Amino acid sequence: MSSKLITFCVPSYNSQDYLYHALDSLIPGGEEIEVLIIDDGSKDNTLAIAKDYERRYPNIFKAVHQENKGHGGAINTAISLATGTYFKVLDSDDWVEEEGLKRLLDFIRANKEADLILMPYKYRRSFENKNGRLISYNFFIKPNQIVGWNGIKRFDASHNFTLHSVVYRLGTLKESGIILPEHCFYEDNYLIYAPLPFVKKLVYLDTPLYQYLLGRDGQSMQTSNLIKRNENLMRVAELAFNTLDLKSIKKSNNRLYYLMRHQLVMMVTSPLMYTSFKEKSVSKKEKAGFINALKKDNPKQWKMLRFHPHVFWPAFNNWVGKASSAFMLWVIRKFGAIN
Incomplete structure (x- = not known):
């Protein structure tokens, strides 16, 4: 020991x-x-x-x-x-x-x-x-x-x-x-x-x-850095998405499933949200690439998450996606850990 x-x-x-x-x-x-x-x-x-x-x-x-x-x-x-x-x-x-x-x-x-x-x-x-x-x-x-x-x-x-x-x-x-x-x-x-x-x-x-x-210049959780490093958010979300099959966890432990689904939703939502603040053509390309990768990797798991409101609304590449992302960002700034 x-x-x-x-x-x-x-x-x-x-x-x-x-x-x-x-x-x-x-x-x-x-x-x-x-x-x-x-x-x-x-x-x-x-x-x-x-x-x-x-x-x-x-x-x-x-x-x-x-x-x-x-x-x-x-x-x-x-x-x-x-x-x-x-x-x-x-x-x-x-x-x-x-x-x-x-x-x-x-x-x-x-x-x-x-x-x-x-x-x-x-x-x-x-x-x-x-x-x-x-x-x-x-x-x-x-x-x-x-x-x-x-x-x-x-x-x-x-x-x-x-x-x-x-x-x-x-x-x-x-x-x-x-x-x-x-x-x-x-x-x-x-x-x-x-x-x-x-x-x-x-x-x-x-x-x-x-x-x-909070508040130290250059922190990873500054909004500007979250937008700039959005590819990192996507990389981590895709890694988590592919590591575990939540459907199998749901069969064995329902409470653990809901917790892990919640954590995964947060990871998938973040890159969709922050890329909404980039130039429209860049945002469209990044969102499409990210969503298509998740669909390809595990289509059943994507289907399980896609209609969750935190994922569904920011996924739009128009004013709906930007407005929902802006609202979510406001909530995170007020109650969360970003600057």
Whole structure:
């Protein structure tokens, strides 16, 4: 059995200006945690900072340097090196709250049955401002009880599992055989989605852990970057679409099916929505190519999703598609995590 309760993976690329904040937030976890700082070919002082933490806290931090492979490549490396019982990704510009970290470690120390641990998180506008917006899952699952999929309720349209909310058992990730695409943004959606059928038991700890920083220039979740990198959204959505046949999951586990369908709908909707804001001829070509690929890959699964309103309306390449996409974008800006 591993002596480390959890491995935190910190993918880091040119992160010298904020990496220290993420790493400092993990120090209270002490020697029961493992922190793998994956320097993804940075051109600044990121690696030097990582090595300094490894020097000062050799039983907690490990600096790992690799040629640039992107966020997904860094996570792949961490999964292969991790020794903790559980695995959590912490992006280098975010941080964890000490109370949530203590709660997580107390739970793992006492009980290692859950394959998936779900925790609330906050959107924060700065490191100093503590009045972030809390994303809770109390509506979806009773807190502090280990349950199977029959113990969950159906998501509403505005919620989904995110990188910030999930902690997977390392063995569950490895059993799923997940390998994330390299040099691709938004691949964390696949990290959340693909291992779900391998989860037998889950638990919700109702203490916020992850603190997600909004407003930093260049973030992947800026609207302009989501539009510019729309091909990445399509790539991840198509990968998820082809990985699992939801019809077979529906036969064996109806609750899990509805959760995974919800997650997949969100992944398919995003590229349809963001490409609506491109020039009309470009939008038409991208939407047609994406939809035709899904139809070809799994026509029955596409038929299952195509009339879902989140997919149906943005798929139009006219004012209907643009208007519905604009409305959905407004909702996400008001209640979600984009700038």
